[in-house]
Amino acid sequence: MQSPLSSRTARIGIAGTQLIFEDLGCIFREQPIEDYGIDAHVEFIEKEQATGKLIALQIKSGDSWFKEKNGNNIIFRGNNEHLEYWQNHSLPVIVVLYKHSERTAYWQAVNNNTVQRTKQGWKLLIPLDRKVNFQALEQLKKWSQKIISPREYTELSLQDKSHGQAKRYAAHILLNREFTKDDIIQVIKDLTNKLKNREYYINKQREERWRNTQAHVIWIYLYLSPEDCHRANWICMTQWISKKLSPAPIQLDGETIDGDIVVKWNEDCQERSRISRLYELPKEKFLDLMMKLADPIREIVTQIENVINQYNSGEIDEARYMSLMSSFESQVTKLYFEATDMGSAPLECRDLSQQFQNLAAITHNLVLPFSDHGLKTWDKAARKNLVQMYLRDYHKELQKFDFEFEKIN
Template structure:
C-alpha cells in the first residue's frame, strides 16, 4: 500500500532539508509561481534528477517526467505531473485526465503531483485516490516546496526566487555563489576511516560498534555501500576488549554491528551523526537481540536511520565552536571568578568544623553567596565548544564549575550529616580537579 512521503525522502531531493519552510517569503513564492512549466519547472527538476530524457509534450505523453529515483534507498520508477504559471488554480478538471494516464504505467513506485498555483482539494483528492488504487507512494509539491527545492539546488535566487541564467545571475542582478570546484576519479574507491571500534559483547552475543568518518560529498548511495562494507568487515573482526571475551567468542562472526557515520571530527565531538546503522544476525535468539534501531530503510539486511536534522545541527554547532584562544580565555576567566567563592565556602566550612562558628552562621554565609555562584555557573553554558586540542581542558573546567556550584547546593538550610559528607567530598574533588587542570594546561603551553 502506498504512503505519502516527504520531499526530502527522495534521495535526489535531500538537500531541500537545509531550507526551512519559514525562510520562504511572499516575494519568493510570487516569483516561483511565475515559473514556466516546461522551460523552468520541468527543466530544473530534470537537472536536479540528472534526467536528460526531455520528451515533447503532446496527447500521447503519459507524464511530464518519467524517471527512476531513490526513496530512502529504494529504487523506484517515478512519474511527475507538473503545472506551471498557466494554472493559477489547479482543479480536478485540469489534471484528472493526466492522473488517469498514470494508471497505465506498469511497476510505478512513486507519483508526484507538483504545481506552483493554488492546488484545490478536488485535485488533491483525485491524485491521492489514484495513488491508493495503484498502490504506490505519492508526493504533492506546492509552491513553497518548489521554492525550497530550487533554492537548495541553486536554480533560483535565495533572495527573491528569480531564476538564474546560464551565467548564474538572476534578473535582479544577484550573482550565484561560484562554489568550490571538485574533481573526482571515476574509478576511485569510496574511502572511509574507522575512527573508533568498540567491543560491546556480552556472554550471549558478540557485538561491535564503530564510528566511521567519510567524505561529506558522498551521496547516500555511496554511504549505503560504505555501511555495507564496514559492517561486513566488523562482523569478521577478532578484536576483543579483554581476555575473557576473547576466550568466549574467539574468531566467531559477530551477532550485532552498530555504525555511527560522521563527516568530520566535529560531528564525532558533538555526536551529530549523518546516520546510524544496525545489523543484527537473524539467528540471534530473541532474549539477546538488542532493541531495533527503528530505521528509515533497510539496505542489504542493514537497518539505516538517517539524521534529517544533521545540517541544521551542523550549522548550529559551527556557530558555537570557538578558537583555541577563545575557549582558553573564557574558561580561565570564569575559573578566576568562581574559585574565590570556593575558597570562601571552604574557609567558612573549616570554621564551622572547628567550632569557631555555629551551623546557622555557616549556612547563612553560604546562602548569601549562592545567587552569585549560580549566576556564574550558568555562564559556563556560554563557553564556546572547544577544538579538539583543548577539549579535555574545557571539560575539566566544566567539572570545576559544577563542583563549586555543588558546594553551595549542599550547604542548604538542612545541612545534615549527609550534606556535610557531600561538602567534604566536593572539597577533595576540587583539589584533584585543579591538579588535573594544571596537567591539561601543560599540554598546549
C-alpha cells in the same frame, strides 16, 4: 512587448562573463533552466583538452552591486538559502560581479574562509584587484582541483559490546570523501562484512568466550566531520543481526539493504551541523570566557576552605559560618549558570570544556547545602559530610582540568 531592465542587465552580465572566460580559453556553459543560484559552469582546458575540472558561477551585473564598498573591497550580500546551496554544492562556487561599463568581471570564492557572518546574515568581500583575467586563471584552476583522501573512511572507534549470549561490535566511522547515498550504502556493506570477522575484545574473558567466532550483531555510525561525531550527529546508523542469533534483539527501524542490513538515515544531520557551527566559539574566545569564570571559581573555593578551617578551629561561630557559606552559594550559583551558557567549544577544546563543566558542577554541589532548598533538606551533620565529600571531588576535578588545559597549549 516590454523587456524588463533587470532581465536585460542580467543577460548582459552572463554574456559579458561568458566572453571573458572564452577569451581565456575556457568552456562556458550557461545553466539557464532554473535559477537555483548557479548561472553557469566553467570547465578549464589544458593542451586543447577538456580537463573535467569545473567551477560554478553566480553572476551579478549592474551598478547596484558595486555601491557598497569597504576600502579596496566590494561588499556582496546574499540570502542564506543561496549560501547554504553554494556551500553544499558538488562544485567550487565563485561569485562574479560584472561591470558592463568596464567590460570587467570581479570574483571571489564562496567558502568558510571568505564568508563573513553578520547579525543580519552574511557578506563576501570581493577585492577590486581580483579580476577575471589571465593572471587569475591559474588560481581559478586551483579552485577546481579536489584533493582526495586516499582512504574512503577512518575508523574513529570500535567498541566491544559483547555479552555472554552474543558477540557484538559498534563502530564509529568518519567519511573522508564526498559520497552519494549509493556510495554510502556500498561503504556500509563493506564495513559490515569486515566487522563480522574482527577479533577485538575489551577483556580476556570476552576473548576466551568469542575468539574465532563471527559477530552476531554490528552497529555502525557514520559521520561527516569529527565535530558531528562529538555531538553524536550521525548521517546514518546501521544494524546487522546474524540469522544464527536467537532470540533476535529488537531491530532498528529503517531502510533494509542487502537483505539483512537496516539503515536509519538522519535527514537533519547537515542542518544540525549548520546550527551548531553558528554557536561554536573560536578557541581564543572560548578560552577567554572560560578563564573569566574558572579563576573566580578557584578563588571562591579557596575562600570557602579558609572559612571551613576557621569554623572548625573555633575562630568563627555557627552564625558567621552559615552567613558566609550562604553568600558563597549565591556567587557560585551565578558563575555556574554562566558556565553552562558559554556557547559551544571548538573541537580541540571539547575535552577541556567538558572538564570545566564538571569542575563548575562540583563547585556548585559544594555550596548547594547552603541554598534555601539545601537548608531545608539537610541538617548540620549532613551538610558537614557533603561539604567534605565535594571538597575532595573538587580537588580531583581541578587536577583533571589543569591537565586538559595544558594539553591544548
